[in-house]
Amino acid sequence: MSVEASEQRQRGRLSRDGVLRQAVAVADAGGLASLTIRSLAQALGVKPMSVYHHVANKDEILDGIVDIVFSEIDLPAVGGEWRSELAGRARSARQVLRRHPWAISLLESRTSPGPATLAHHDAILGTLRTAGFSPELTAHAYALLDAFVYGFAVQEAALPFEGPDSVGEVAEPIMELMSSGQYSHMVEMAQDHYLQPGYDFGDEFEFGLGLILDALAQRFSDREGARRS
Amino acid sequence: MSVEASEQRQRGRLSRDGVLRQAVAVADAGGLASLTIRSLAQALGVKPMSVYHHVANKDEILDGIVDIVFSEIDLPAVGGEWRSELAGRARSARQVLRRHPWAISLLESRTSPGPATLAHHDAILGTLRTAGFSPELTAHAYALLDAFVYGFAVQEAALPFEGPDSVGEVAEPIMELMSSGQYSHMVEMAQDHYLQPGYDFGDEFEFGLGLILDALAQRFSDREGARRS
DNA sequence: GGACGCTACCATACTAAGTACGGACCGGCA
């Protein structure tokens, strides 16, 4: 029995929360595929089966880390100015999903929301309702904004390159495929726009977000006007 | 739902295309998790290792079935009226992703597009450019519409219930969680709106799609006007 | 028509992952 074991072998060092936070760290470091019970146990300094005394199974770990990710998203302040509050939460959500890209593929498969997820949804609904949105428009706005945020995250995750200016490197094999003569519009757009220096796909986020919020504000004030007259 | 092959033992009955189409059928029937080399081989009426003579590995299968899914989406007609063409392809994409919900989680992880995927993107870019959209606005519109379609599909896939009117059944445990006193806005929205008879989350799709297309038309005509004056 | 060899298919087996099952250890309490 090695007394000098680097990590203090002691009882009670594990907890459900510690396990989940370490799971996030492992996924951040190596992707979802690298998160196994065995790798997680090693990161925690324990043996695989010890993990099961704090979570029922791997699915519970996945549900748990999704909720941790949601907890990192800034909540809109209920009662604040709806447009800036929702813009802020959308930007925060995007940042969080960029930080934890593995979470995106979990969003659609996890159907049991945790407390942070519920609190998040509640704050958004509250912000809209308190600002005076009708239930119908609240539901519309919520679904639309969330779809945009999630969908944008999916797109960013699927990009074969990372960030601006590094596009050129990976473009070779794709350009080859496209140079078959088909895909002429993609080639044109790539050359005239996407591959231009300074183009950053991430900028499309602000365009889309602004467009959606503008249009929602329009519908909102239309309704307000109709109600007032 | 009978996926098993009833074909006799004979040479040459397999092909890359047949393998991929059967893989789609298996995933449709039992979800992505049920698609294993062994289950696929059984559905094809062969032994597991036979599959590997037509695809290099499982990743190639996943890439392949994503491309099959894309091939099922109606292409917009380049040169047609952009608004209706893009609305049509968005609706078609949603239908296809509802038919193959397992494909959603693959969208973000597969970074090597197949020919159908490329043709699809090309047609959308072509529709916008031919309609007179600038490269900038084309990139904006494309990213925004795709984000919405994908994000909406993610949301629909994550719903714990299926279709309208079946909401009530599954709502019990969630209502329980929410009745802790927190989540008051969710409770209000659930009671006053989501749980009302006839509410269908799917209807949010048309609202969002219409709003985005309206707003894009606005920006398009603004630009047109500026150019003309 | 018989040997050859190509290609499609398969038997075996190795590795890795989730997890069932029961045991070992430790600290507290009667």
Place this chain on the structure above:
DNA sequence: TGCCGGTCCGTACTTAGTATGGTAGCGTCC
């Protein structure tokens, strides 16, 4: 002091991907 319950772990079973090396049936050429 001896029991107890909460933690942690050793072992092993099951399923999945796939490396390696056959084998069998068909076309080809003498």
